[in-house]
Amino acid sequence: GEATIIDAWSFTEAGDKSLRVELERAFNLTSDLxxxxxxxxxxxxxxxxxxxxxxxxxIRPALxxxxxxxxxxxxxxxxxAVEGKYDGFRLQxxxxxxxxxxxxxxQERVTHMFPDVVAGVKKQMRAREIIFEGEALAYNxxxxxxxxxxxxxxxxxxxxxxxxxxxxxxRMFAFELLYLDGKxxxxxxxxxxxxxxTEIMGKGDVVALAKNVIVKTPKALQKFFDECVSSGxxxxxxxxxxxxxxxxARKFAWIKLKRSYSEKLADTIDVVIxxxxxxxxxxxxxxxxxxxxxxxxxxxxxxVAKIGTGFSEAQMREFHDSLSKISSxxxxxxVDSLLTPDVWVKPRVVVEVKADExxxxxxxxxxxxxxxxxxxxxxxxxxxxxxxxADDATTEKEVVELYELQKHASA
DNA sequence: TGTGCCTGCCC
DNA sequence: ATTCTGC
DNA sequence: GCAGAATGGGCAGGCACA
Numbered sequence: 001g002e003a004t005i006i007d008a009w010s011f012t013e014a015g016d017k018s019l020r021v022e023l024e025r026a027f028n029l030t031s032d033l034x035x036x037x038x039x040x041x042x043x044x045x046x047x048x049x050x051x052x053x054x055x056x057x058x059i060r061p062a063l064x065x066x067x068x069x070x071x072x073x074x075x076x077x078x079x080x081a082v083e084g085k086y087d088g089f090r091l092q093x094x095x096x097x098x099x100x101x102x103x104x105x106x107q108e109r110v111t112h113m114f115p116d117v118v119a120g121v122k123k124q125m126r127a128r129e130i131i132f133e134g135e136a137l138a139y140n141x142x143x144x145x146x147x148x149x150x151x152x153x154x155x156x157x158x159x160x161x162x163x164x165x166x167x168x169x170x171r172m173f174a175f176e177l178l179y180l181d182g183k184x185x186x187x188x189x190x191x192x193x194x195x196x197x198t199e200i201m202g203k204g205d206v207v208a209l210a211k212n213v214i215v216k217t218p219k220a221l222q223k224f225f226d227e228c229v230s231s232g233x234x235x236x237x238x239x240x241x242x243x244x245x246x247x248x249a250r251k252f253a254w255i256k257l258k259r260s261y262s263e264k265l266a267d268t269i270d271v272v273i274x275x276x277x278x279x280x281x282x283x284x285x286x287x288x289x290x291x292x293x294x295x296x297x298x299x300x301x302x303x304v305a306k307i308g309t310g311f312s313e314a315q316m317r318e319f320h321d322s323l324s325k326i327s328s329x330x331x332x333x334x335v336d337s338l339l340t341p342d343v344w345v346k347p348r349v350v351v352e353v354k355a356d357e358x359x360x361x362x363x364x365x366x367x368x369x370x371x372x373x374x375x376x377x378x379x380x381x382x383x384x385x386x387x388x389x390a391d392d393a394t395t396e397k398e399v400v401e402l403y404e405l406q407k408h409a410s411a
Numbered sequence: 412t413g414t415g416c417c418t419g420c421c422c
Numbered sequence: 423a424t425t426c427t428g429c
Numbered sequence: 430g431c432a433g434a435a436t437g438g439g440c441a442g443g444c445a446c447a
Contacts, residue, residue: 003432065430066424089421106420153421153440250431282427283435290436308436309425356422356423359438378422379437380424 002033009040019045026051028060028247029186031107052184055096055129058103059178059186060248064237064256070225073238073255074218081190081241082224084211085234085256086173087149088137089156093121093172096129113156116165117172120206127200129181134174134210146232150359173210174201175237178245186245190253193245214241229259232409260356260378267358267376267402269394270385272301273349274332275341276323279316286316288323291381292341293353295366297396301347302336302365304374304399305355310381323349336365350388355379358403367400374399 003020006027010019026036026048035057039047053059067073073080091114092103100118102111111118117136125132138147138155147168155170177185177197185193194212201209211228215221225236235258243253259265271293279289290308294301311319328344331337335347353376361375385392 001433087422104421108420149422150439156421157441159442252430277436279435281435306437309423310436312426354424355437361438362440363438375438377438378423 002027005033006036009037013040013045019048022048025247028249029053030057031060032057053131053179053186055094055131055179056101058092058094058107059131060107061090061092061105061133062176062246062248062254063250064254065250065252066256066258066261068257068261070222070257071218073257074215074221076252076255077238077240079214079216079241080221081194081212081214081239082221083175083237083239084173084228084231085237085258086135086137086210087146087234088135088152088170090133091117091136091172092131092133092178093117094131095121095125095127098122110156113158113161114165114170115162116169117206120172120204124202124204124207125200126202127180129179130177130200131179132174132197133176133178134172134207136170136172138168139171148359170206172207174207175210175212176245186247188244189242190239190245191241225257229265230409235259235261258356260354267355267406268382269295269304269353269355269376269399269402270350270388270392271295271304271307271353272347272390272393273319273323273345273351274301274303274335274337274347275339275344276319277306278342283316286313287320288316291319291351292337292339293351293379294335294337294347294393295396295399296390296393297336297366300334300336301332301390302368302373302396303339304364304366305353305376305379306339307351307353307379307381310353315381315384336368338363338365347390350385350390350393352382352385353379354382357406358399366396367403374403 006020006023007017010017029051090105094101100121102114104110138152177193179185213224228236238255240253246253273291274294275292277289283289290306292306294303323345326346326348328346331344332346355376356378358374359377361373364373364375367374
């Protein structure tokens with residue numbers, strides 16, 4: 001990847017990797033390897049050290065690590081800032097001389113998809129030149145509810161943009177200021193970035209500041225997390241008050257805590273394996289890349305998720321061996337599935353799977369009705385339930401109940 | 412014109 | 423997105 | 430600790446084909 005290329009440049013000049021960090025910073029601030037190369041080879045390291053972001057070159061976004069409890073986060077950061085985590089898509093907005101461009105998390109130009117955001121930014125941000133970030137999502141003004149990610153994502157489109165924008169206006173929750181009127185803000189501490197962002201935010205319906213507090217105790221952190229979750233957010237992101245904005249890195253300056261990390265707030269269900277896939281790359285050697293799993297509905301087994309993560313290499317070998325022994329040439333008669341695994345398996349083995357939430361599905365047969373079923377979002381294997389048989393698996397009815405519960409929980 | 416399959420990008 | 427593994 | 434490589438659900442859009 002880019003790291004290898006940058007290392008190579010460092011070698012040509014210094015004979016080792018010593019220039020890597022600075023070259024990488026230049027790349028992270030512009031997402032433009034060509035530009036970094038040109039500057040490096042024509043002007044040298046002095047110009048690389050002087051690199052700063054500028055409008056219309058997307059900055060590679062800072063990323064967050066994760067921890068599982070508020071206590072662990074506080075141990076790591078001490079007193080810190082905490083922001084609500086919104087379940088939409090991340091946008092980086094650039095504005096200069098009245099022109100606005102919007103970039104996605106992967107630095108794609110997505111301006112044309114969000115005319116409503118563009119208009120809101122022009123109207124609300126009191127700046128000549130700015131780069132800032134936030135999360136955009138669909139929002140119901142009347143009920144105050146956020147729409148599920150599945151709805152928000154339909155705004156990511158090429159055609160029918162203005163009609164869709166009218167039907168489903170977005171709201172953008174801003175959380176980072178990176179550049180303002182010629183000044184690079186990425187090296188400023190978080191508290192300064194946030195203060196400045198607050199100062200330049202004008203009133204309006206589109207852009208708002210992300211919910212934010214400063215906490216001085218683990219208890220306060222936990223309380224804010226609970227508030228966020230009960231108001232329908234995914235969780236929180238905690239930030240080191242004195243840390244700069246570290247572009248393109250997963251540093252412990254940002255730590256996320258999602259509601260699904262907690263045992264109590266996650267959906268953990270027991271599913272039956274009905275098939276498996278051989279897998280690609282490294283997994284070829286284990287003979288298993290993933291599992292097709294189902295819940296129980298009377299005498300039937302209806303698919304609810306594929307599981308492709310959470311097992312160790314040893315576990316993959318074990319699954320391959322044990323499942324091969326109960327394989328079936330064809331789909332077992334009692335299984336309802338639109339998907340075809342590489343190997344069908346008699347529904348016998350139960351595994352515990354964790355998921356962030358339950359979503360409507362066009363491909364999974366659980367609770368299938370009117371061409372739509374239910375599926376798990378972010379399914380991962382927790383453990384094998386050797387103590388359970390197929391009859392003890394979670395039922396379709398229980399999944400429906402969890403789905404209903406989840407809908408009402410976010411009010 | 413409509414359907415199904417595949418890809419790329421969101422998470 | 424989550425998770426595991428080699429470095 | 431970090432980077433890389435496996436993998437998940439699902440959306441819009443492109444393309445082949447009926």
